[in-house]
Amino acid sequence: MSEAAIPTEAPQATSPAKSEATTSLAKIVHVINGEHYSGAERVQDLLGKCLPQFGYDASFVCVKPGKFAEARAADQCPLFDLPMRHRFDLWQAKKLADLVKAEQFEVIHAHTPRTAMLAMGASYLTRVPFVYHVHSPTSRDSTREWQNWVNQKIEQTAIANASQLVCVSNSLAGHMRGLGVSDNRLAVVHNGVPQVANVPERELPSGAWTLGTVALFRPRKGLEVLLDAMADLRERGHLIRLRAVGPFETPEYEATIHERVRQLKLEDAIDWIGFTRDVNAQFSQMDLFVLPSLFGEGLPMVVLESMAAGTPVVATDVEGVTEAITDGESGIIARPNDAGHLAQRIEAVLTGREDWRKIRTSALARHAESFSDVAMARGVAGVYDQILQK
Incomplete structure (x- = not known):
């Protein structure tokens, strides 16, 4: 079970309320799938943990509630459930827009083709800018060619109105450039993970x-x-x-x-x-x-x-x-x-x-x-700075 209630009108978070010390931070909402906790979800989790260092306070909206809510480390970030019945359940964009207004989010940050569609709709309804994070090439995401084609068409439609695309590698930036995205909307921010404190010395393996x-x-x-x-x-x-x-x-x-x-x-x-x-x-x-x-x-x-x-x-x-x-x-x-x-x-x-x-x-x-998590968060915060003209 996720930790936020499924909404009837607008999503309601059950995470702890923000302290006065964080009220001056700009508020960002990450709209994610949430059913797994693997590479992309790890990125999202680490951004939630590290972005406050650079002036941004993160919340999450899960459209496929699941493992992310159970496994995330950044549990200080509010998490809202907004379940989609299917990938074209665009009525949820209105609920996302209501949440953006109620919580006064300044940027909507989508991470998948499915969530980009909702972010596009909510951005249109609220005039709040949205960012799209490119974690992998959608056209080569799986061995199911028809699903890849559908997801790529959804992605291309949605990101037409994105203020910026954050690509996790130069190769992905090149991929998006090949799909017609202009250079001035592309930012490369490499993934990052925390440094391990006091990495122990290890001997060259011998035997098995x-x-x-x-x-x-x-x-x-x-x-x-x-x-x-x-x-x-x-x-x-x-x-x-x-x-x-x-x-x-x-x-x-x-x-x-x-x-x-x-x-x-x-x-x-x-x-x-x-x-x-x-x-x-x-x-x-x-x-x-x-x-x-x-x-x-x-x-x-x-x-x-x-x-x-x-x-x-x-x-x-x-x-x-x-x-x-x-x-x-x-x-x-x-x-x-x-x-x-x-x-x-x-x-x-x-x-x-x-x-x-x-x-x-x-x-x-x-x-x-x-490739530290702090370097990654700094790069993403720089994208927000540019959009919000900080």
């Missing part, structure tokens, strides 16, 4: 290695490719096991993966952890983090979290990844959807051809310099 992966597991995350690469490496005599952290998107996909595990005879080599809020505790139990995504990323939060925790990364060359890591320096890059090449790149670390210690040190420095 633990590979790890973290995701909301669905077809575009490439878990099948990682399983095939693991089977290849084990046949070559490498002692490896996998720590798989995160839920499956559907029971059907979970069943498909477990059948593949059985066929590859990997049942005794995988620990299925499921969903957890404490991802950093998981990274400390991995010797090498692997992100085998096929497509559809923006700038993966799990890559940044692994860098911050001092766990070297092997990731595929998909949108945004190479803006965070440089192959052979702050991480290892493999070709997408190529199990043989992924196995080769993992093996290069296992055998010492790529220096695990050097990659770890370089990744820690790279994260601290450019």
Whole structure:
């Protein structure tokens, strides 16, 4: 259950009232889906936590109430439920507009095609500007081509009236530019995650290695490719096991993966952890983090979290990844959807051809310099400043 009541007229929050110390902050409302708590939701949560440092007070509206309300860390931010019956349930835009007026929000910040439609309507009704956050390329968000097409058309229609688009990587900015968005409406703000205090020293693994992966597991995350690469490496005599952290998107996909595990005879080599809020505790139990995504990323939060925790990364060359890591320096890059090449790149670390210690040190420095949660919030606040002419 979410922590805010489902409204009959206008949404009502049950989060604590704001203190006098925060009343001078400009008020922003983030309109999100909310059914999951994965990469994009982590961005939203961290913005809620960090934006007050830069003069902005965040609230949330969930149109698909679910895991976000239960898992978020920024629970000081008011959260409102505004359930949509379907993606074209635009009547909710009127309720969102009523909430914007009642709470005196100064910017509406949407994060998905579905919420962009509501933000567009509420912005029209209230004359409050809206911002759209581009977390991934909508046209390549899933393996369901018809759904991708519909979502992209919804997105293109809605963002025509957005004051600014916040893209999480330069590659996504290029993607939106290709869809006709002008440069003066595009801002690139890289994702960021908190620095880990006192990252412990770690010795180069010896003997068996633990590979790890973290995701909301669905077809575009490439878990099948990682399983095939693991089977290849084990046949070559490498002692490896996998720590798989995160839920499956559907029971059907979970069943498909477990059948593949059985066929590859990997049942005794995988620990299925499921969903957890404490991802950093998981990274400390991995010797090498692997992100085998096929497509559809923006700038993966799990890559940044692994860098911050001092766990070297092997990731595929998909949108945004190479803006965070440089192959052979702050991480290892493999070709997408190529199990043989992924196995080769993992093996290069296992055998010492790529220096695990050097990659770890370089990744820690790279994260601290450019990819903290505070840097992300500063960049988003700069977009608000421009819109509100602060």
